[in-house]
Amino acid sequence: MEGYRVLIGNLQDSTWYEEIPVTRINFSHFLNGPGKCDISTSPNPETESLRDKISTDFLKPGRSTIYIEKNGVIVGAYILWELFVIYPSNRLRLIGEGFWSYFRRRIIDENLDFDDVDQLLIGKTLIANALAYTRGSIVDMSTSGTKVTSGVNIDRQYFQYQRRLYGEAVEDLADRDDGFDFDITAQWIGGSSPPSIAVEYQQYYPQKGTIGDIVFDLDANILRFQWQQKAQKFVSKMYMIGAGTAGDTTLAQVENVGVFAEGYPLLEHKLIKKDISSTITLSQYALRELNKRKQLYEIVQVEVDPRSIETRVGSFTTGDTVRLKINRGFVVINKYYRIMMYDVWVNEGANDERISVSLGSVEATL
Numbered sequence: 542m543e544g545y546r547v548l549i550g551n552l553q554d555s556t557w558y559e560e561i562p563v564t565r566i567n568f569s570h571f572l573n574g575p576g577k578c579d580i581s582t583s584p585n586p587e588t589e590s591l592r593d594k595i596s597t598d599f600l601k602p603g604r605s606t607i608y609i610e611k612n613g614v615i616v617g618a619y620i621l622w623e624l625f626v627i628y629p630s631n632r633l634r635l636i637g638e639g640f641w642s643y644f645r646r647r648i649i650d651e652n653l654d655f656d657d658v659d660q661l662l663i664g665k666t667l668i669a670n671a672l673a674y675t676r677g678s679i680v681d682m683s684t685s686g687t688k689v690t691s692g693v694n695i696d697r698q699y700f701q702y703q704r705r706l707y708g709e710a711v712e713d714l715a716d717r718d719d720g721f722d723f724d725i726t727a728q729w730i731g732g733s734s735p736p737s738i739a740v741e742y743q744q745y746y747p748q749k750g751t752i753g754d755i756v757f758d759l760d761a762n763i764l765r766f767q768w769q770q771k772a773q774k775f776v777s778k779m780y781m782i783g784a785g786t787a788g789d790t791t792l793a794q795v796e797n798v799g800v801f802a803e804g805y806p807l808l809e810h811k812l813i814k815k816d817i818s819s820t821i822t823l824s825q826y827a828l829r830e831l832n833k834r835k836q837l838y839e840i841v842q843v844e845v846d847p848r849s850i851e852t853r854v855g856s857f858t859t860g861d862t863v864r865l866k867i868n869r870g871f872v873v874i875n876k877y878y879r880i881m882m883y884d885v886w887v888n889e890g891a892n893d894e895r896i897s898v899s900l901g902s903v904e905a906t907l
Contacts, residue, residue, distance in 0.1 A: 545887055547580055549599050550606040552620060555681040555738045557608060559599055564632075566887040568609055568617040572749070572859040572880070573715055573722055575639030578607055578619045582633050600624055600635065606680060607637050608727065608738065611854055615738065616885075618680075618727035640725045640740065643679055644708035647671045653699040661721060661744050662689040663697055664711050668742050671707045680740045682725070691746035693719055696819060703816060713814075717822075718829040722749035722860055750860030753877065755851050757898070758866040762849035768872050769840040776834035777801070780811040781827040784818040793823035797835045810834065841865065841878060841900040854885055854896065865900060878902050 545566060550557035561582060568578040599605065602624050609617035619637035626633050653670075655663050665687040672678050697714070699705055715721050722745040730737045757763055777800045783791030801807075812830060817823050843865070845852035857863065859880050867874040878900035886895045 544612045546610040548608040548610065549621075550608060550680075550738075552604050552606050552679050555740055557606070557738065564889045566609065567885065568619070569882060569884040570617070570639075570859050571882045573712065573724075574882075575641035575645070576617070576619070576882070577639070578609065578617060578635070578637045580607065580635040580637075607635060613729070614855055615727045615729060616854055618725070618738075618740065640680065640682070640727075641708060644668065644671060644711070645706055647674075647677065647707045649699050649703070649705045649707055649710060650701055651699075652701050653697075655695070655697040657694045657696060659689060659691055660693050660695050660714060661687075661691045661746060663695070664714055664721070664723065664744055665689050665742070667707055667711055667714075680727075680738070682740045682742060684742050687742050688744045688746065691721060693746075695822070705816070716829060717825045718832065719747070719825070720829065721746040724749060724859075745860070748860060750858060750862060750880070752862040753864060755857055755861060755863040756866060757843055757845060757852065757863050757900075759869060760866070762846045762852045763843050763867070764846055765844040766867060766872075767840070767842045768867075768874075771838040771840070774834050774838045775805070775836070776808050776810045776831060777805060778807060778809045779827045779831040779834070780809065781823045781830070782811060782813045782815075783820075783823045784815055791818050791820055791823055793820055793827045795824065795827045795831050797831060800835060836902075839902045841874075841902070843898050843900065845896050845898055847894040847896050852896065854894075857883075857898075859883065863900070876902070 547561050547563045547566065548557045549559045549561055563580050563582045565581040567580070568576065570576040600621065602621050605621040607619045607621055608615055619639055620642055621635055621637045622642070623636035624634070665684050669684045672682055672684065699710060711723065715723055724743050725740065726743055727738055727740045730739050759766065778796040779794065781793045783793070785791050814823065814826060817826070847853050850856060857880060859882060861880045862877050863880060865874050865876065865878050881899050881901040883896060883898045887893070
């Protein structure tokens with residue numbers, strides 16, 4: 542696997558202590574989500590040096606980290622959550638999720654009240670609190686450089702009795718009209734000895750990624766594509782049901798009347814968020830959801846050329862808005878989409894590298 546290395550580290554700090562030999566790598570990145578990895582190696586248990594590298598002293602689910610490097614750049618960072626061996630092939634598989642998965646396993650057990658506070662400051666405070674908790678720090682993760690100013694001030698309350706997950710709280714905070722993107726980055730610290738990794742929680746407003754700098758073109762760097770349009774999730778009127786009971790229930794609704802002129806009938810949907818008692822906040826969620834669903838749900842997945850400068854690993858990231866150009870038969874596309882996730886497969890035996898990218902037109906801004 543030319544250019545690739547897989548390193549095993551310790552979840553309690555940013556150290557790594559072993560490079561392991563692998564035969565297959567699959568890793569993914571999701572916008573505002575953890576991403577996953579699935580790594581295989583076929584060790585010979587009679588080889589002492591190889592046995593040491595894959596010792597269970599090093600590989601412990603829930604305790605170990607996995608860093609994937611290509612050409613000296615860290616392209617993926619994950620927590621090892623599963624490990625198993627298939628005998629007699631002795632194939633070892635390591636399955637992990639991105640560092641964000643940790644915050645989906647941490648619970649807010651205190652009362653927090655944010656009154657007219659910037660949404661980014663709330664997000665940073667939540668993550669900083671989780672990391673500052675006794676035994677709560679992982680991989681020496683830092684929030685010192687996290688952006689805290691968006692100009693969007695909101696009210697939020699988190700009650701101890703709700704036992705909300707930190708990850709869920711930040712995801713809800715970000716996933717609202719005029720919300721934000723977030724990510725956890727990992728990169729080598731230049732000049733450090735021994736080589737050390739810096740892991741940081743980052744927030745982006747109004748969104749993460751570049752806009753329009755990259756072109757995915759079927760005639761240049763796209764190998765295959767899949768395209769779908771679905772109307773099952775199409776909505777012209779959105780209802781949101783918040784906190785309260787019976788007649789005291791908090792309610793909000795928003796409607797897009799413009800679709801009627803396009804020939805669509807009234808199509809309604811409801812969502813429930815019982816932890817929200819503010820009508821303004823509930824309306825923000827309703828508008829966000831309506832904006833996601835007020836047009837046909839379009840799914841575009843492209844397999845791109847890993848050798849192309851514009852589409853190789855590291856040339857783009859989740860959140861980037863790219864121009865997609867396809868002109869084949871029924872499908873004629875020349876517009877902007879946003880990279881919502883991407884998957885990478887590397888197979889040593891076949892000397893093969895594949896990259897699949899999922900694009901979302903709903904999030905594109907041009």
